[in-house]
Amino acid sequence: MHDLLRDSPGLPPRDGSGGSGACNPVDRADFEEAARAGDFNLLRSVTYSRTWAVTQFYCRSGNSIDNCETHLHSLWYAYYQCARHVSNESFEQDRWVLDILRTRGRGPLTRHAPAAGVDIARTPDGTVWNDLPFLATDMTEYWIKDYAAMGSKQRLKAATFLAKLASTRVANDRLCQIxxxxxxxxxxxxxxxxxxxxxxxxxxxxxxxxxxxxxxxxxxxxxxxxxxxxxxxxxxxxxxxxxxxxxxxxxxxxxxxxxxxxxxxxxxxxxxxxxxxxxxxxxxxxxxxxxxxxxxxxxxxxxxxxxxxxxxxxxxxxxxxxxxxxxxxxxxxxxxxxxx
Incomplete structure (x- = not known):
């Protein structure tokens, strides 16, 4: 398995594609492997690391938040893999929902800007972290693409997780389109x-x-x-x-x-x-x-x-x-x- 914690806050996302609209294929394979192995502590560390890296990169580099878009898609894909594999009957699944809410609780991501006073990290899908941009669209696309291939237990786990998350009314209710x-x-x-x-x-x-x-x-x-x-x-x-x-x-x-x-x-x-x-x-x-x-x-x-x-x-x-x-x-x- 690749080193899932190797990102640096001083560098753009590893593929440097900025705004690709997709999770890096290497990340996808690693996340899937970790989730199937039940290594949820590692994946939780990954989600914390990615959230921290996006924040640090935007605040310190002076570059556009667009350069972090791949990181955001990667973050949601990690959560999605946990949704498929964490038991829907366990409190562990509720902890993962809470983790996303805590990410939203960080509020809008801002940095000091000499000319304007404050820059706000805005994407085409909302403000980081306040709007959890790309969360709803990514989760919807993942569900549409994968639900037929999932086994019955995976499908129930993912559906329960997504419904719990939707019940919090994050992402302007758009998770309910699932x-x-x-x-x-x-x-x-x-x-x-x-x-x-x-x-x-x-x-x-x-x-x-x-x-x-x-x-x-x-x-x-x-x-x-x-x-x-x-x-x-x-x-x-x-x-x-x-x-x-x-x-x-x-x-x-x-x-x-x-x-x-x-x-x-x-x-x-x-x-x-x-x-x-x-x-x-x-x-x-x-x-x-x-x-x-x-x-x-x-x-x-x-x-x-x-x-x-x-x-x-x-x-x-x-x-x-x-x-x-x-x-x-x-x-x-x-x-x-x-x-x-």
């Missing part, structure tokens, strides 16, 4: 139901089209469990600030449904109602397939969605009440009625 991608594939695409016992190991040749509902449902439920409140907030305001237009696009079964005819892309009250309806259908499908654990997970997600929307007295309830009989009389949405 939920749109996952929910489209889980709830809005025609798939066989499958079984939780089907083989689902890491496979880099696998494509999204071969997935079953059973293989994706635990990850979708993790997003509802960890970030359901945020999903409601974004649905209330029909949020669609995605890095690419295709990310917010509705899936086939949603677009051609009664609810999908009324909704734009991205989050919306109508789409939230569709996800709730699909979870009810998935409970029935799981019970018919004798997949009791998956049925329980879907039922728990329904409970969370209903509890959150009622506790908030969400605008979604008003949209539902005004939707007309075709929606309000749907048996799968009855839990939204007053008195239920």
């Amino acid at each position: 939920a749109l991608v996952l929910f489209r594939h889980t709830f809005e695409t025609v798939r066989p139901f499958g079984s939780s016992s089907d083989p689902d190991d890491e496979d880099h040749r696998r494509t999204e089209g071969v997935f079953t509902t059973a293989s994706l449902l635990p990850s979708a439920c993790a997003w509802i469990r960890e970030s359901g409140h945020n999903i409601i907030l974004l649905s209330e305001v029909s949020w669609n600030n995605c890095s690419r237009s295709i990310i917010g696009r509705g899936g086939h079964t949603f677009v051609y449904s009664e609810l999908g005819q009324r909704a734009p892309g991205g989050f919306s009250p109508w789409r939230w109602l569709y996800w709730l309806k699909r979870l009810h259908e998935i409970v029935d499908e799981a019970l018919k397939a004798d997949e009791k654990l998956l049925a329980e997970q879907a039922a728990k997600s329904i409970d969370i969605m209903l509890s959150d929307v009622k506790e908030r007295n969400s605008r979604i309830l008003r949209v539902f009440e005004a939707a007309g009989d075709a929606v309000t009389q749907d048996k799968d949405l009855m839990g939204l009625k007053k008195g239920w």
Whole structure:
């Protein structure tokens, strides 16, 4: 393994590419190797080192923050590899989320400038460290590229980590666009139901089209469990600030449904109602397939969605009440009625 701690604060990132928009391939291989080996203490040291190196380089060199862009992408890739391999049932995963929040807590990166007084490290994606530039776009692209190849355990770990991070509302809620991608594939695409016992190991040749509902449902439920409140907030305001237009696009079964005819892309009250309806259908499908654990997970997600929307007295309830009989009389949405 290469020396992951070799960067100097007095030098630009090692490939000298400045603004390449990608993590150095050597870094990627090293981070993946360390994460698979469970060497999370080393990776934590790397993230501290990269954060410190960016700060020191900008403050001491007088050069543009653009020269550190590769370092920033490298930093987020280290966190992403930990997301894939740190257990979603451990407090260690929460520590990694906290580490990112502490990085944000450093506030805007500034340096003394004789002419202007203060220079602020601004990138095309926001201010370092205040806006955590490139975090949301990088994590979204990593998820889109890798989720099909991940094994079921890796997929659940990564989904849980990203949902926990999104629940803190960093990066202007843009991490939640990952939920749109996952929910489209889980709830809005025609798939066989499958079984939780089907083989689902890491496979880099696998494509999204071969997935079953059973293989994706635990990850979708993790997003509802960890970030359901945020999903409601974004649905209330029909949020669609995605890095690419295709990310917010509705899936086939949603677009051609009664609810999908009324909704734009991205989050919306109508789409939230569709996800709730699909979870009810998935409970029935799981019970018919004798997949009791998956049925329980879907039922728990329904409970969370209903509890959150009622506790908030969400605008979604008003949209539902005004939707007309075709929606309000749907048996799968009855839990939204007053008195239920």
